[in-house]
Amino acid sequence: MDDVLSQSQAGPELSTLLARAAGGDESAWRKIVGLYARRVFALAKSRIRRPDLAEEITQSVFVTVASKLSTGEYNEQGRFEAWLFRVAMNRVRDEIRRLRRHAAPTDPEQFERSEAREQGPTQVDESASVLALPQLRVAMQELSDADREVVELRHHGGLSFNQISDMLKEPLGTVLARHHRALKKLKDLIVKQSDPAGLTEGDR
Amino acid sequence: MNNHINRTQNGTNEQPLPAELAGIAGQLDVLAASERGAAALGIEDRVAGASMAALRSGTPVRLVGGRERAARPRTMMNWGLRVAAAWLVAGGALAVYMSTSPINPGSGGGSSGGVVDVAVTDNVAAEQSIDAVLATLASLDSAVGVDDVLKLQDAADGVDWSFDEPILEPTSVLNAGS
Numbered sequence: 001m002d003d004v005l006s007q008s009q010a011g012p013e014l015s016t017l018l019a020r021a022a023g024g025d026e027s028a029w030r031k032i033v034g035l036y037a038r039r040v041f042a043l044a045k046s047r048i049r050r051p052d053l054a055e056e057i058t059q060s061v062f063v064t065v066a067s068k069l070s071t072g073e074y075n076e077q078g079r080f081e082a083w084l085f086r087v088a089m090n091r092v093r094d095e096i097r098r099l100r101r102h103a104a105p106t107d108p109e110q111f112e113r114s115e116a117r118e119q120g121p122t123q124v125d126e127s128a129s130v131l132a133l134p135q136l137r138v139a140m141q142e143l144s145d146a147d148r149e150v151v152e153l154r155h156h157g158g159l160s161f162n163q164i165s166d167m168l169k170e171p172l173g174t175v176l177a178r179h180h181r182a183l184k185k186l187k188d189l190i191v192k193q194s195d196p197a198g199l200t201e202g203d204r
Numbered sequence: 205m206n207n208h209i210n211r212t213q214n215g216t217n218e219q220p221l222p223a224e225l226a227g228i229a230g231q232l233d234v235l236a237a238s239e240r241g242a243a244a245l246g247i248e249d250r251v252a253g254a255s256m257a258a259l260r261s262g263t264p265v266r267l268v269g270g271r272e273r274a275a276r277p278r279t280m281m282n283w284g285l286r287v288a289a290a291w292l293v294a295g296g297a298l299a300v301y302m303s304t305s306p307i308n309p310g311s312g313g314g315s316s317g318g319v320v321d322v323a324v325t326d327n328v329a330a331e332q333s334i335d336a337v338l339a340t341l342a343s344l345d346s347a348v349g350v351d352d353v354l355k356l357q358d359a360a361d362g363v364d365w366s367f368d369e370p371i372l373e374p375t376s377v378l379n380a381g382s
Contacts, residue, residue, distance in 0.1 A: 026252075026256055029252060029255065029256065030248070033248050033251050033252040033255070034248050034252075037243075037247055037248050037251045037252075038243055038247065041239070041240065041243045042236050042239035042240040042242075042243075045239045045242060045243075046235075046236070046239050051242055051243065051244060055243065055244065055250070058243075058251055059250065059251050059254045062251045062252070062255045063254055063255050065255075066255035066256070132231070133231075133234070133235050133238060136231055136232070136235050137235065151232060154232075155233055155235070155236040156236040156239055180222075180225065183221070183225040183228050183229055183232075184225065186228050186232075187224070187225065187227075187228045190228070
């Protein structure tokens with residue numbers, strides 16, 4: 001994720017790239033896509049679960065962004081990442097609404113839950129070296145939409161808390177509190193999943 | 205974990221997470237990396253290509269990877285959508301599906317319709333395929349219809365229609381969509 005961090009710090013270089021892309025420079029556009037496409041994809045896939053739909057969303061996000069850049073509608077100087085992920089999050093929300101309207105028997109979230117059940121409980125370790133990714137995915141679904149968005153924007157999108165605060169138009173303290181609350185809940189949920197007795201840390 | 209340590213040092217005045225939460229944050233970073241890694245090969249090419257093609261042609265274009273390419277027409281039909289589709293195969297390099305459905309599966313956005321799905325084989329650079337299809341798109345009306353599909357078929361005259369994995373013949377797709 002170090003590459004994500006350096007991309008977030010692109011600053012003046014990013015402004016130059018955006019200006020060139022807006023002027024029709026395809027190599028600049030390709031660089032922008034290279035910097036952000038997988039982050040947008042990860043954000044979409046985390047929520048939608050289907051890689052094909054996540055890529056579809058990613059493509060449509062960048063079509064929108066390219067269009068606004070080329071027509072001069074982009075006016076969020078210095079806030080490109082927050083703007084990009086706002087577009088992405090709106091597309092993800094639209095898709096979720098669409099999927100809910102057309103609820104199918106093969107709901108991706110149910111699939112995820114059954115997948116995790118099949119894999120059974122995983123020992124929780126304080127270090128990141130022992131991972132319980134399926135359990136973590138399932139636990140993410142238990143978060144409120146607002147908390148989950150903060151987690152996904154932070155970890156999947158690689159945004160700073162300041163950018164998330166700017167994007168969601170909420171005070172930084174609120175965003176930080178949500179993130180902490182979400183992490184605590186995730187931790188408790190994973191412990192609960194791995195402990196059939198259902199004892200959370202607070203119970204011990 | 206290192207990601208969080210680094211992020212606190214990137215000038216955003218973010219405080220380090222308490223130790224009890226740093227572990228789960230590290231796991232979330234690994235999960236996010238796993239999601240990014242789940243993108244199909246060549247996603248950057250397709251995303252950049254779709255944007256450029258849309259800008260150049262004025263038509264929303266979506267590029268479809270190899271694995272999905274094979275499934276897409278069948279998916280369209282299974283969804284029961286009124287779809288007219290055509291294959292335009294240029295040297296085995298690409299196929300074009302055109303939807304006339306009011307609900308366009310390619311758009312993912314509901315009722316936009318008229319999105320052109322361009323499927324690219326894995327071993328051909330997206331931009332080559334885009335250049336090939338743009339000339340055809342330029343001749344189409346903005347509203348995509350069955351006539352446009354026929355134009356595409358005309359454009360493909362002389363092209364080898366033996367797609368590597370033929371799922372549906374162009375004619376049967378057209379019939380099913382009418």
